[in-house]
Amino acid sequence: MAKTIVELKNVSKSYGETTILKHINLELEEGKFYTLLGPSGCGKTTILRTIAGFTDATTGEIRFDGQKINDVPANKRKVNTVFQDYALFPHMSVFDNVAFGLAIHKLDKAEIKQRVQAALTLVQLEGYTNRGIAELSGGQQQRVAIARAIVMKPRVLLLDEPLSALDAKLRRAMQVELRNLQQRLGITFLFVTHDQEEALAMSDDIFVMNNGEILQSGSPVDIYDEPVNHFVADFIGESNILPGHMIKDYEVEFGGQKFTCSDAGMKPNEPVEVVLRPEDLTITTPENGKLVVTIETQLFRGDYYEIVGYDDDHHEWLIHSIHSPKDGERVGLTFDPDDIHVMRYGEKEAEFEARLDAYED
Numbered sequence: 001m002a003k004t005i006v007e008l009k010n011v012s013k014s015y016g017e018t019t020i021l022k023h024i025n026l027e028l029e030e031g032k033f034y035t036l037l038g039p040s041g042c043g044k045t046t047i048l049r050t051i052a053g054f055t056d057a058t059t060g061e062i063r064f065d066g067q068k069i070n071d072v073p074a075n076k077r078k079v080n081t082v083f084q085d086y087a088l089f090p091h092m093s094v095f096d097n098v099a100f101g102l103a104i105h106k107l108d109k110a111e112i113k114q115r116v117q118a119a120l121t122l123v124q125l126e127g128y129t130n131r132g133i134a135e136l137s138g139g140q141q142q143r144v145a146i147a148r149a150i151v152m153k154p155r156v157l158l159l160d161e162p163l164s165a166l167d168a169k170l171r172r173a174m175q176v177e178l179r180n181l182q183q184r185l186g187i188t189f190l191f192v193t194h195d196q197e198e199a200l201a202m203s204d205d206i207f208v209m210n211n212g213e214i215l216q217s218g219s220p221v222d223i224y225d226e227p228v229n230h231f232v233a234d235f236i237g238e239s240n241i242l243p244g245h246m247i248k249d250y251e252v253e254f255g256g257q258k259f260t261c262s263d264a265g266m267k268p269n270e271p272v273e274v275v276l277r278p279e280d281l282t283i284t285t286p287e288n289g290k291l292v293v294t295i296e297t298q299l300f301r302g303d304y305y306e307i308v309g310y311d312d313d314h315h316e317w318l319i320h321s322i323h324s325p326k327d328g329e330r331v332g333l334t335f336d337p338d339d340i341h342v343m344r345y346g347e348k349e350a351e352f353e354a355r356l357d358a359y360e361d
């Protein structure tokens, strides 16, 4: 198992009466790409700031290589931050921006030059050393900010929504670049975003946050396939979420019908929520469908149609399909038992994982 670098143990943060972070526990291992994902104001930046040393935790421990670092000042932590607005010095050249931290540490000129050149090569900005910051595009400024952080050879790089100022196309290109850079450098990245697609595409592991809490952590595939609760199912990807009842292990009722599923460990007749992803629904004839819906609208999304239909209980269904039924047409929907994901109301991640372990063995 990889070595743990950063640990937050039961970290809480309050400003006066307002609690911003509630009992945060997380571990970052060496060489992995992590993402803090959640809506605006949920506390993502505050977690970065406690790790960087810009904000004190009200309670709890921050550890680096197993040592408590709550009282270690920011400039003594082996962590660097790339800020959302880049925080570059506009009147200085690219070289001087990247060299800034090394110059403060009074490294000799030859070493500074060699390290700045190496960092600029890594972010594909060789040849830009004498440019002013104002003469660079947004994407190039972004690269300078990253070069300025990695030139310090941090063990952990914190990135606070670094791609949010870029247009959609450049943003996608930078996602690939950042992921490749992380793999080449082999250092731990902790990346903050509220964009779930970005988190799914880039991360080894994601921490899904809401309201000052980490609701779920795990690989993108695990979180997508097995969301712990309504918030996560709704926030990550698109979902059909329906109320239902667990009849017994591996049998669930929703929409007035019983279905075989792969979930277990609930009480008989326990009220539950059922998740079906739009891409797991297949359109068929009404006779062959497990459910029947009437098509309301459809949007062409390039490689699929995003279709909305309503069942006879007026429940809305979102369907992704390469086929385009007619508006007003009645169609059947089928899905596999494995595509049904059942969630218990109020279940926390630890209880959810314990239940999964118990019935999967």
Ligand SMILES: Nc1ncnc2c1ncn2[C@@H]1O[C@H](COP(=O)(O)OP(=O)(O)OP(=O)(O)O)[C@@H](O)[C@H]1O
Binding pocket: 015, 020, 038, 039, 040, 041, 042, 043, 044, 045, 046, 047, 194
């Ligand atoms: N110095 C402060 N004093 C009081 N409240 C603060 C302070 N800093 C942050 N907050 C509050 O803490 C909450 C979490 O802020 P934080 O910046 O960590 O959220 P975030 O998830 O990073 O949001 P965003 O995606 O919008 O940047 C917000 O409600 C914010 O208003």
